[in-house]
Amino acid sequence: xxxxxxxxxxxxxxxxxxxxxxxxxxxxxxxxxxxxxxxxxxxxxxxxxxxxxxxxxxxxxxxxxxxxxxxxxxxxxxxxxxxxxxxxxxxxxxxxxxxxxxxxxxxxxxxxxxxxxxxxxxxxxxxxxxxxxxxxxxxxxxxxxxxxxxxxxxxxxxxxxxxxxxxxxxxxxxxxxxxxxxxxxxxxxxxxxxxxxxxxxxxxxxxxxxxxxxxxxxxxxxxxxxxxxxxxxxxxxxxxxxxxxxxxxxxxxxxxxxxxxxxxxxxxxxxxxxxxxxx
Amino acid sequence: xxxxxxxxxxxxxxxxxxxxxxxxxxxxxxxxxxxxxxxxxxxxxxxxxxxxxxxxxxxxxxxxxxxxxxxxxxxxxxxxxxxxxxxxxxxxxxxxxxxxxxxxxxxxxxxxxxxxxxxxxxxxxxxxxxxxxxxxxxxxxxxxxxxxxxxxxxxxxxxxxxxxxxxxxxxxxxxxxxxxxxxxxxxxxxxxxxxxxxxxxxxxxxxxxxxxxxxxxxxxxxxxxxxxxxxxxxxxxxxxxxxxxxxxxxxxxxxxxxxxxxxxxxxxxxxxxxxxxxxxxxxxxxxxxxx
Numbered sequence: 001x002x003x004x005x006x007x008x009x010x011x012x013x014x015x016x017x018x019x020x021x022x023x024x025x026x027x028x029x030x031x032x033x034x035x036x037x038x039x040x041x042x043x044x045x046x047x048x049x050x051x052x053x054x055x056x057x058x059x060x061x062x063x064x065x066x067x068x069x070x071x072x073x074x075x076x077x078x079x080x081x082x083x084x085x086x087x088x089x090x091x092x093x094x095x096x097x098x099x100x101x102x103x104x105x106x107x108x109x110x111x112x113x114x115x116x117x118x119x120x121x122x123x124x125x126x127x128x129x130x131x132x133x134x135x136x137x138x139x140x141x142x143x144x145x146x147x148x149x150x151x152x153x154x155x156x157x158x159x160x161x162x163x164x165x166x167x168x169x170x171x172x173x174x175x176x177x178x179x180x181x182x183x184x185x186x187x188x189x190x191x192x193x194x195x196x197x198x199x200x201x202x203x204x205x206x207x208x209x210x211x212x213x214x215x216x217x218x219x220x221x222x223x224x225x226x227x228x229x230x231x232x233x234x235x236x237x238x239x240x241x242x243x244x245x246x247x248x249x250x251x252x253x254x255x256x257x258x259x260x261x262x263x264x265x266x267x268x269x270x271x272x273x274x275x276x277x278x279x
Numbered sequence: 280x281x282x283x284x285x286x287x288x289x290x291x292x293x294x295x296x297x298x299x300x301x302x303x304x305x306x307x308x309x310x311x312x313x314x315x316x317x318x319x320x321x322x323x324x325x326x327x328x329x330x331x332x333x334x335x336x337x338x339x340x341x342x343x344x345x346x347x348x349x350x351x352x353x354x355x356x357x358x359x360x361x362x363x364x365x366x367x368x369x370x371x372x373x374x375x376x377x378x379x380x381x382x383x384x385x386x387x388x389x390x391x392x393x394x395x396x397x398x399x400x401x402x403x404x405x406x407x408x409x410x411x412x413x414x415x416x417x418x419x420x421x422x423x424x425x426x427x428x429x430x431x432x433x434x435x436x437x438x439x440x441x442x443x444x445x446x447x448x449x450x451x452x453x454x455x456x457x458x459x460x461x462x463x464x465x466x467x468x469x470x471x472x473x474x475x476x477x478x479x480x481x482x483x484x485x486x487x488x489x490x491x492x493x494x495x496x497x498x499x500x501x502x503x504x505x506x507x508x509x510x511x512x513x514x515x516x517x518x519x520x521x522x523x524x525x526x527x528x529x530x531x532x533x534x535x536x537x538x539x540x541x542x543x544x545x546x547x548x549x550x551x552x553x554x555x556x557x558x559x560x561x562x563x564x565x566x567x568x569x570x
Contacts, residue, residue: 008378011479015374019388022371025447026395029406032416036409046414090299097296108301115308117500117551119508119525122544125532126311129318146307153300182292207397213511218532231401234515243409246402253398261390 030250037243045238056244066241067229075140076226080210082141083148087156087205088198090149095160096190099169112154120214123150128218138221147215152208156201163197196264203260207253319541328537336542345527346543350550353523356438356513357506360445364502365495367446368453372494373487376461377469392454404444404512411435411443436518444512449505453498460494461487496562500555507551 036043040051060069098105115123124147131143138144175189176182191198213227220228226249233242319336322329340346371392379385395403410416411434418430433439464487472482510526522530524547531540 012378015370015378019371019374022367022450023391026392026450029410029447030395030398030403032409033402033406044414046409046412047416047419086303090303093296094300097293100293102293102297104301105297108297108304111304111308112300114312115304117504117555118312118548119504119510119544121508121510121525121529121532122315122548123308123311125318125537125540125544126313126315127307129537130311130314133314146303149303150307153303157300203397211397211399211401213401214508227399227401230399230405231511231515234401234405242405246399246405250398250402254394257394257397 033243034247034250036240037247039240039243043240045240045242056240057248059239059241060244060248063241066233066237066245068224069226069229069245072224072226072229075220075223076210079140079145079148079225080206082145083152083209084202084205086145086149087152088202090153091156091160091201092191092194092198094157095164098157098161099164109157112157115150116154120151120212121217123147124215124218127215131219138219140216140220140223140225144216144220144225147219148209148212151212151215152205155204155208159197159201159204163194163200167194196267199260199263199267203257206256210253210256211249315541315544318538319545321538323536323538325535336538337546339539340542340546346546349522349524349527352521353507353525356442356445356523357503359442360449360506361499361502363442363446364450364453364498367450368457368498369491369495371454372458372461372491375458376464377487389454389458393451396451400448401511403448404515407440407444407447407516408435411440436516436520438517438521440516441513441521444516445506445509448512449502452501452505453495456497456501457491457494460491464490492562493564496558496564499558503554503558504551507547507554 036045036047036049037056038052038054039049039056040053041055043050060066094108098109127143127147127150128138131138136143171189171193172185175185180188211227212225213231216225216228224232230242230245230249233245318328320332320334322331322333322335375385375388379388408415412418413430413432413435415435417434418427421427422430468486468490469482472486477485507523508525510523510529513521513523513526514529524543528540528543528547531537531543
């Protein structure tokens with residue numbers, strides 16, 4: 001290590017500087033609204049800070065100016081959890097299916113890719129008009145969930161492909177030869193081995209749904225989700241309350257990301273220890 | 280296949296396994312896109328839509344001089360964003376793959392670049408407002424440094440703010456695929472080029488860039504489709520002064536002109552697919568991914 005660091009030339013420091021600037025560019029503005037959300041009661045949307053307070057956080061909960069934020073938050077959490085569950089289960093089985101050749105594999109894969117490529121608002125328009133033509137009511141838990149799944153499932157499928165790329169099918173084969181039934185193979189062999197990858201798929205399922213806006217806009221019906229409420233606030237609200245809700249929702253996202261990373265790290269560590277123990 | 284599993288069940292199992300995905304994708308992607316195409320041939324009077332068959336919506340969109348302006352404006356955003364994200368994405372991936380030698384650091388710094396992907400785009404866009412505004416930090420810094428005496432108005436609510444936000448939101452879609460294809464480059468290839476007397480610049484243009492092509496192409500597809508599909512950033516960050524195809528389409532939706540909006544959407548998707556096809560023509564992603 002000491003030897004390699006002596007060989008570091010000017011280009012290393014130039015590139016490291018560029019990378020550091022990019023990280024500041026990526027996180028700096030976010031950090032700024034976290035700080036500004038603690039503005040004093042008389043403070044505005046920009047610096048300087050006029051005192052430090054949690055006034056704007058309290059304002060979010062107590063004021064009725066911001067619409068039904070609590071309800072929107074609950075609906076977004078509910079949708080996130082539903083998307084997480086459906087994405088993890090559906091993508092697990094779909095990923096397993098795609099290991100073999102079957103009729104229709106191409107069209108299903110391309111449909112998933114198309115779902116990523118078309119503008120979200122177009123799919124929202126399509127889903128809402130389809131529901132209306134068929135005489136169904138739009139609701140966040142059916143048409144809204146469907147719109148979210150059109151966004152989370154393709155990502156989950158691509159992650160699942162990457163996870164299965166490193167999965168050795170001979171483990172399943174061995175279990176089957178030892179007399180395990182197919183659901184036993186799935187429950188005792190496939191799922192435990194794939195579990196860290198499934199956590200990653202679930203992370204995508206929750207966060208992509210929790211923050212989804214363009215596809216939700218036309219499909220959730222009368223009751224909005226949190227990202228829609230926040231995007232309405234960007235044009236109506238001119239107080240730091242806008243930053244306060246940003247801080248709250250980002251904090252939730254970061255907690256979910258940290259929990260997922262931590263769970264994966266713990267499993268990997270346990271496996272490494274078990275492997276050392278076996279040697 | 281093991282002799283134990285009965286042939287009939289195992290041949291059926293991929294169909295059972297993929298059925299939930301196929302059904303959801305068909306119901307929530309396939310049929311809705313079909314609905315939009317169908318709707319683009321229907322008529323509307325601003326209150327309700329009527330099932331007929333008419334080319335009028337397409338005629339209206341195609342003959343309007345506004346359409347060309349909208350498409351050119353959207354293309355302009357897409358190309359500027361594409362150039363900037365390729366430059367930043369390539370440089371950052373290059374640094375991570377070839378200059379960060381400790382694997383733990385490499386993974387850690389890579390994750391640092393990708394974490395914002397799991398947070399809210401709306402919030403990340405909003406977070407530029409206190410920086411770029413008339414009273415914002417950037418103007419305060421410039422005035423403090425004596426560079427300007429009057430705050431700059433072009434920072435926020437301008438094309439500059441729109442493109443800056445796009446670059447901020449979408450660069451990670453470029454970093455991930457480029458990092459992925461760069462880290463597959465065999466180090467001995469670069470060693471061999473160096474031994475053969477290639478300069479660092481020649482190694483970059485002759486070895487690394489050609490072998491990162493797949494990643495750049497995948498990233499370009501993501502960035503182009505994301506920029507061309509956006510309506511929210513352009514609406515908020517331009518302060519309503521600029522429009523893109525989708526933001527104009529969103530206006531039509533708000534006024535309940537669904538058929539015209541659908542016709543615009545179909546045209547946009549055709550243009551986006553042509554751009555994707557053009558990228559795929561330059562780089563054969565499928566054969567490279569199978570490598």
